[in-house]
Amino acid sequence: xxxxxxxxxxxxxxxxxxxxxxxxxxxxxxxxxxxxxxxxxxxxxxxxxxxxxxxxxxxxxxxxxxxxxxxxxxxxxxxxxxxxxxxxxxxxxxxxxxxxxxxxxxxxxxxxxxxxxxxxxxxxxxxxxxxxxxxxxxxxxxxxxxxxxxxxxxxxxxxxxxxxxxxxxxxxxxxxxxxxxxxxxxxxxxxxxxxxxxxxxxxxxxxxxxxxxxxxxxxxxxxxxxxxxxxxxxxxxxxxxxxxxxxxxxxxxxxxxxxxxxxxxxxxxxxxxxxxxxxxxxxxxxxxxxxxxxxxxxxxxxxxxxxxxxxxxxxxxxxxxxxxxxxxxxxxxxxxxxxxxxxxxxxxxxxxxxxxxxxx
Numbered sequence: 624x625x626x627x628x629x630x631x632x633x634x635x636x637x638x639x640x641x642x643x644x645x646x647x648x649x650x651x652x653x654x655x656x657x658x659x660x661x662x663x664x665x666x667x668x669x670x671x672x673x674x675x676x677x678x679x680x681x682x683x684x685x686x687x688x689x690x691x692x693x694x695x696x697x698x699x700x701x702x703x704x705x706x707x708x709x710x711x712x713x714x715x716x717x718x719x720x721x722x723x724x725x726x727x728x729x730x731x732x733x734x735x736x737x738x739x740x741x742x743x744x745x746x747x748x749x750x751x752x753x754x755x756x757x758x759x760x761x762x763x764x765x766x767x768x769x770x771x772x773x774x775x776x777x778x779x780x781x782x783x784x785x786x787x788x789x790x791x792x793x794x795x796x797x798x799x800x801x802x803x804x805x806x807x808x809x810x811x812x813x814x815x816x817x818x819x820x821x822x823x824x825x826x827x828x829x830x831x832x833x834x835x836x837x838x839x840x841x842x843x844x845x846x847x848x849x850x851x852x853x854x855x856x857x858x859x860x861x862x863x864x865x866x867x868x869x870x871x872x873x874x875x876x877x878x879x880x881x882x883x884x885x886x887x888x889x890x891x892x893x894x895x896x897x898x899x900x901x902x903x904x905x906x907x908x909x910x911x912x913x914x915x916x917x918x919x920x921x922x923x924x925x926x927x928x929x930x931x932x933x934x935x936x937x938x939x940x941x942x943x944x945x946x947x948x949x950x951x952x953x954x955x956x957x958x959x960x961x962x963x964x965x966x967x968x969x970x971x972x973x974x975x976x977x978x979x980x981x982x983x
Contacts, residue, residue, distance in 0.1 A: 663690035668712050673720055685719060753937065760932035761925070768924050772917050777876065779915045782887055785849045785869040787856065787906040789836040791829040794861035835859045836897055836904035843906055844894040875915075883907070 661667070666686045674683035692712065696703060703711060730736055772779065839852045849869040857866040876887050886895045886907040895907040950956075 661689050665689050667692055668716055670716050756936040757933045761929040763928055768921055771924055779920050781873045781875050781913050782909055783873050783911040784871045785908045786871055787849055787853050788867055789832055789856045789904040790860050791832050791903050793828045840897045840906050
């Protein structure tokens with residue numbers, strides 16, 4: 624029994640929805656262990672009891688060869704991991720059995736089936752369009768990738784830095800609650816010691832630690848070792864724990880918070896000014912600058928450009944049509960959900976709800 628087109632369509636839709644292909648998809652290849660022993664004509668799925676009408680019971684079976692199944696996967700799941708192929712094979716076999724039972728009940732002749740097939744066709748065609756655009760978008764010459772690298776070199780700059788971190792707060796000894804003393808005859812009522820104001824304590828801590836940080840910044844700029852300065856700064860906080868490491872290793876632009884990003888523009892060997900944010904004070908020392916080689920970032924550039932081109936191509940398709948959704952029928956869009964956006968991010972146009980005319 625040959626592979627039925629109905630089962631293939633449904634399996635294609637299911638597998639495409641589960642594992643959409645990447646722009647760099649490649650043909651399905653069996654594992655190295657099986658490639659040498661399994662020929663294309665070798666049966667890999669056998670379904671006993673499934674056969675065309677009139678087939679003798681002893682011969683009633685459906686056999687699917689490796690070539691048949693590989694052809695199916697080329698359409699339905701070209702990037703399917705080997706571990707998932709058994710599951711796909713079992714799912715496909717069940718679809719064949721169930722579709723045969725459905726045909727015996729003439730379910731394929733019902734209006735609901737025809738409508739479902741229309742929807743499945745639209746889904747598969749839409750997915751094939753996306754795949755086709757992705758494959759085309761991935762066809763980028765090396766010369767174009769190199770030009771993008773040359774035009775955007777700051778993106779691929781790496782710096783080796785070290786950093787001082789000085790908290791704005793200090794560790795204070797725990798304040799014990801005041802114990803009320805009984806009033807002694809002939810003596811004044813004892814005054815309760817008021818609890819310290821947390822806001823004033825925090826302000827005093829920040830002012831003190833800022834003075835410490837400013838002194839450390841000057842000493843860092845003069846060439847003192849960051850490890851020594853970090854240890855001293857943490858000691859001023861009263862923290863009993865070990866100081867944080869100052870080494871940051873290699874970093875690229877975008878890996879630091881926006882208020883700290885200017886340190887990437889320092890010269891090699893330069894120490895930054897004092898940076899203050901909600902968490903504490905920071906001082907950076909830029910040790911070395913270098914650029915990641917083109918060959919290292921080439922796959923990253925290709926993936927980025929391919930993705931953007933595929934999105935642009937799909938958006939161009941979407942923008943060629945104008946979609947209007949009648950709010951009078953569907954109701955207004957939910958503010959929390961927001962408007963529907965397709966793969967390219969296009970939002971359909973909303974039709975205003977008709978307002979009733981005022982009575983004369």
